[in-house]
Amino acid sequence: MIFKGFLENFECIATLGCMTIIPIILTLPTFSAHYFGTASFLYAVYSSIVAGILFFILFKFFSKYKNKDILDVAEIAGGKLLKYITGLIVVLYLMTAAVITLSEFNENVRNILFDEAPSIYISLLFIITVLIGCLIGLKGIFRASTILAPFMIIGFIGMFFALVPSIDLTNFTPVFGNGISDLFIGGAYKISGYESLALLFLIAPNIKNFDKTARNSFFMIAFFLLSAFFLIFGVMSYPSLTDNYLPFFELTKLISYGRFVQRVESIFVLLWLIATFIYLTIGISFSVLILKKIFNIKNSKIFLVIACIIVLILSRVLTSYIDILKFREIVSIYLSPLLIVVYPFILILLANLKNSKNNKETNYATQ
Amino acid sequence: MLNFFKHFMKNDKKEFHIQKPEPAPTLSKDLNIHASLDENKKFLSELLHYPLSNDVQFRDINICINDKFYKGLLISYDGLVNNDIINNYILRELMNENNRFNTSDSKSILKNKSIPNLKDIICNSILTDCQVSAVSTFEKVVENILHGDSALFIDGETYSLICDTKNIPGRSVTKSEIEMNLKGPAEGFIENFRTNTALIRKFVKDENLIFESVEVGTETTTRCAIAYISTIANDSIVDEVRRRINGVEVDYLLDSGELEQLIEDKTFIIDPLILSTERPDKVASHLIEGRVAIIVEGSNNVLIVPAIFSDFTHASEDSYLRFPYAEMLRIFRLPAIFLSIFLPGLYISICNFHQEMIPTDLLFAIAGAREKVPFTMLTELLIMEIAFEIIREASIRTPAPMGATIGIVGTLILGQAIVSANIVSPILVIIVALTGISTFVTTNYALNYSFRILRFFYILLGATAGFFGLAIGIFIHLCLLTSTTSFGVPYLTPFAPTRKGIFKDDLFIFPIWKKENRPPFLKTKKPVREPHISRKWDTSEKGGNKN
Numbered sequence: 001m002i003f004k005g006f007l008e009n010f011e012c013i014a015t016l017g018c019m020t021i022i023p024i025i026l027t028l029p030t031f032s033a034h035y036f037g038t039a040s041f042l043y044a045v046y047s048s049i050v051a052g053i054l055f056f057i058l059f060k061f062f063s064k065y066k067n068k069d070i071l072d073v074a075e076i077a078g079g080k081l082l083k084y085i086t087g088l089i090v091v092l093y094l095m096t097a098a099v100i101t102l103s104e105f106n107e108n109v110r111n112i113l114f115d116e117a118p119s120i121y122i123s124l125l126f127i128i129t130v131l132i133g134c135l136i137g138l139k140g141i142f143r144a145s146t147i148l149a150p151f152m153i154i155g156f157i158g159m160f161f162a163l164v165p166s167i168d169l170t171n172f173t174p175v176f177g178n179g180i181s182d183l184f185i186g187g188a189y190k191i192s193g194y195e196s197l198a199l200l201f202l203i204a205p206n207i208k209n210f211d212k213t214a215r216n217s218f219f220m221i222a223f224f225l226l227s228a229f230f231l232i233f234g235v236m237s238y239p240s241l242t243d244n245y246l247p248f249f250e251l252t253k254l255i256s257y258g259r260f261v262q263r264v265e266s267i268f269v270l271l272w273l274i275a276t277f278i279y280l281t282i283g284i285s286f287s288v289l290i291l292k293k294i295f296n297i298k299n300s301k302i303f304l305v306i307a308c309i310i311v312l313i314l315s316r317v318l319t320s321y322i323d324i325l326k327f328r329e330i331v332s333i334y335l336s337p338l339l340i341v342v343y344p345f346i347l348i349l350l351a352n353l354k355n356s357k358n359n360k361e362t363n364y365a366t367q
Numbered sequence: 368m369l370n371f372f373k374h375f376m377k378n379d380k381k382e383f384h385i386q387k388p389e390p391a392p393t394l395s396k397d398l399n400i401h402a403s404l405d406e407n408k409k410f411l412s413e414l415l416h417y418p419l420s421n422d423v424q425f426r427d428i429n430i431c432i433n434d435k436f437y438k439g440l441l442i443s444y445d446g447l448v449n450n451d452i453i454n455n456y457i458l459r460e461l462m463n464e465n466n467r468f469n470t471s472d473s474k475s476i477l478k479n480k481s482i483p484n485l486k487d488i489i490c491n492s493i494l495t496d497c498q499v500s501a502v503s504t505f506e507k508v509v510e511n512i513l514h515g516d517s518a519l520f521i522d523g524e525t526y527s528l529i530c531d532t533k534n535i536p537g538r539s540v541t542k543s544e545i546e547m548n549l550k551g552p553a554e555g556f557i558e559n560f561r562t563n564t565a566l567i568r569k570f571v572k573d574e575n576l577i578f579e580s581v582e583v584g585t586e587t588t589t590r591c592a593i594a595y596i597s598t599i600a601n602d603s604i605v606d607e608v609r610r611r612i613n614g615v616e617v618d619y620l621l622d623s624g625e626l627e628q629l630i631e632d633k634t635f636i637i638d639p640l641i642l643s644t645e646r647p648d649k650v651a652s653h654l655i656e657g658r659v660a661i662i663v664e665g666s667n668n669v670l671i672v673p674a675i676f677s678d679f680t681h682a683s684e685d686s687y688l689r690f691p692y693a694e695m696l697r698i699f700r701l702p703a704i705f706l707s708i709f710l711p712g713l714y715i716s717i718c719n720f721h722q723e724m725i726p727t728d729l730l731f732a733i734a735g736a737r738e739k740v741p742f743t744m745l746t747e748l749l750i751m752e753i754a755f756e757i758i759r760e761a762s763i764r765t766p767a768p769m770g771a772t773i774g775i776v777g778t779l780i781l782g783q784a785i786v787s788a789n790i791v792s793p794i795l796v797i798i799v800a801l802t803g804i805s806t807f808v809t810t811n812y813a814l815n816y817s818f819r820i821l822r823f824f825y826i827l828l829g830a831t832a833g834f835f836g837l838a839i840g841i842f843i844h845l846c847l848l849t850s851t852t853s854f855g856v857p858y859l860t861p862f863a864p865t866r867k868g869i870f871k872d873d874l875f876i877f878p879i880w881k882k883e884n885r886p887p888f889l890k891t892k893k894p895v896r897e898p899h900i901s902r903k904w905d906t907s908e909k910g911g912n913k914n
Contacts, residue, residue, distance in 0.1 A: 273835060
């Protein structure tokens, strides 16, 4: 167990749902428009099917190790050394994701709200809040997500009904966008929309009903992803999306209910900001807790402070928004499928092989 | 004249300085009572500071039994005791020369009762009009007389007889003044311990309702009672309450508010974690649910644990009113809670950072109203909020007849003048007034305080960073609340962690016949309150009486 305490089914689903919002509102639609053009919604459907199949297989294999997290599985597969390596890889990935998200959100918040404020102030506000969240503890964060998730869903539904009249079905044509091969071959590994599902490998021992949670979480993420893509690509034409830094934010500007409720995008920003705090807090907390587990650290609070400072400093290094996007593309599109699907798959296979070998040896010994 | 100047210029006035105190001589109370009455009297005079302390009564008496006189001493605190009982039923009976008991006669009642000694004769045959018990240490003697009892010492005996003569001054049971209701019982707790337990017993007529005694305080032993229904309440919660109260080591405990602070889970959290009420019916309904109540002697508030957030937002009236009316109240209470915390913060955020959200006509109205106001919006808002808090505090502290005057001066005259003087804009007055009124919708005053503090935080955050600031506040506040527990129960249950029944009795209210189960988070011994079909007469309900 990376952290103590049990998590309810809904707590996990809500947290994963909140974490999924981040790539959707930040860069995923822009990347999709860039890669798949008008077929972006079809890509969302296709990637959901691919991710569904991959994670179904992965979770099936992992179900043997429900009471263990991925570090324990790595230890079974390759001893302490592989556990250390896996731990460090996961920490690196989480910290990188936190750094990129902080830089990205920092820039976006500055553009949306404080165009004249120095960005260091915004970064500082972000990181102090996240540090407080980390110090309060993961259990509180998971539970906070359960309060936030219904508002997210209500926001999505409200948005959906407000924007459905603006959907232009011709935006989905040509159906296959840049071509069938680009969509079905190129899109097969671009499943970064589901990267938050990999968190289940870290919290598996804390979950009461792993299978149910995994299944429901997948459907929750699919709901967010598909409805978001349907709206974005239905309302906005794809060329405008390739240039747009925050397409989802632009979309919310179009929401209006009568004359009085107009320009309510700031309310969505409020919800997304809270979701970002949750995302960053979970990323940084897990990084430290993994280090705590693999190196048997007793007092991790000081490491939380250090991790926050590191994330802040690194996020200040990424000053250009173009660099941030490039970095995000490398991590989300190319690295994340390897880390969230391929690597755990290898670990589970190795652990299974080792287990069966051990079983055989014990059988021989008993015979 | 010269003398006057001399006297004036003379600088020989001695100023008073507090001296370093000498350690007070402490007598150990934990001693057994001597057989010699004189020694007992000497020791108690010293212990009770007699005659320096003028309310201590030492009364030497001669107890007459079977024409034999025994020297006795009756000690009590004047004012705490009923002098009628002492004079008519204790002193007169003890000193009565006709006290004759034939213990040798085989037909004697006393013989049949086989009374062997003086103590039993006094307890069972002389002092028959009050409760009498014997104690053997001075500590117990002092403890009892401080609670209004009288202690009787007899020469040659190593015990003291404690006579129940309590008549502690206090008010009679009156209407609850803080938690007002339109419907339902109106009476509230008072400062008398036994009256409070009786008020609860009046509602919960169950022999399994236990008032377990505990004492807190090393200097004043304040009596407390842990109340629970033994067949319903979870033992581990009762044990935890007992453990926490027994673990309190303070010299004095004057009110339940002090005990609340001593046993709550987290001190530095703004929201209240223990429910404090002055309504016996509320305590009764919580006891029936499986919670534990703590009654403190001298306090007119009873503590209820564990408490969750939604408990503070509910009124006792909710279950007395018909379902549609109660539902309406609950529904209106939710936006009121939201407004009381967030409205000023939202207003300042929107006006300073997110003006695009305001419809153009309203934006012009706000801008026009603020045109002549010389202050920033934050200053304007803080002036109003602080003024509102001062008026509220003043109206609470002022004597009742003047309260209305304060209200009129504070709200009408000051409000009108402050707008006319262009110190604040009229829209801001509306915002602050709406926020203030919304605060009063919350039934619990402790929650009311927390909202008032939180509001200032959100104003500052909103003024600093708009919705970004509000998001920071909401995130930290949510994380704090979700990670908090009250006696082992997550504070935001059943919202986080999510439990069944959110819509039944927490967010909304269901008809009374639908409240079949006790709150699951309490893990009670009887999780089911009533059968699935509680209205057996209703033939339309599934499984109901079809005849």
